[in-house]
Amino acid sequence: MKTADVVLENFRPGVMDRLGLGYEALKAIKSDIIYCAISGFGKDGPLAGAPAYDQIIQGLSGLMSITGDSETAPLRVGYPLCDTLGGMTAAFAICAALVRRGQSGEGAFVDVSMLDSTLVSMGWIVSNLLIAGQQPTPMGNENFTAAPSGMFSTGDGPINIAANKQQQFEMLCDLIGAPELKTDPRFAERETRKRNRFALKGLIEQQLATADAATWEKKFNEAGIPAGQVLNMSQALSQPQVQHRNLFAKVPFGHANRTELQLARSGFQVDGHATGPATAPPLRGQHSEEILGELTAAADA
Structure with a gap:
């Protein structure tokens, strides 16, 4: 503990205290420790002691109520979004606490709630309700703020189009061969x-049926209308843009009859260089002796 900068844990509140490893106990050993606790609901409140997994938070945050459409909602988001948001919130908070410690010498107890993290990430969904009393509704693949903006069928495969501005809409009408839509009083x-x-979506899809999604994607983007095909995961990982950005790293891995693993990097570049793992994830217990040896040496020093 005397050499640690940050302690991160995600037990239910009270567990680390019972183990003698709570914030106050560790602060007595290292006064400027940054202690971050991630839990479903935070350290206090009526749900503080309740167990939580990602889907529980998806439901309690209202997220599932606005995912899908009027027929399919409530619907779970396709990956553990609330787990991810809790981790990202913790990372930002820890970095902020480290900066403050560098300026003031103070440690910190950082209390991260997955429920809080999810709610504050929802932007105008929450602000519209708080400020204007506007109850959000599930809209599936439609964009609440504009039209035509959402997912459309083509002659081969779906495409997302965001013709949110007036100029983009008018250009879209010309490109699909339906200029009359520009002056239709409904649109x-x-x-x-x-x-x-x-009604507008149906008319646009009639025109989009004359070509495939890749063709329309190219035409729209060249004209300044944001558009993109709807890909499956294999297609997403192999697309040229992702490969160009060197998003995946190959690292040595001498186990399970494999010589290497391909892993995702950090999702950002620094000074033009991709960041990310240089080694494979360790096997269970792989570094136990090394870590225990370092701790023993530190304790004896």
């Missing part, structure tokens, strides 16, 4: 398009 202005979004 001529942003708000009327939103009110008639499904």
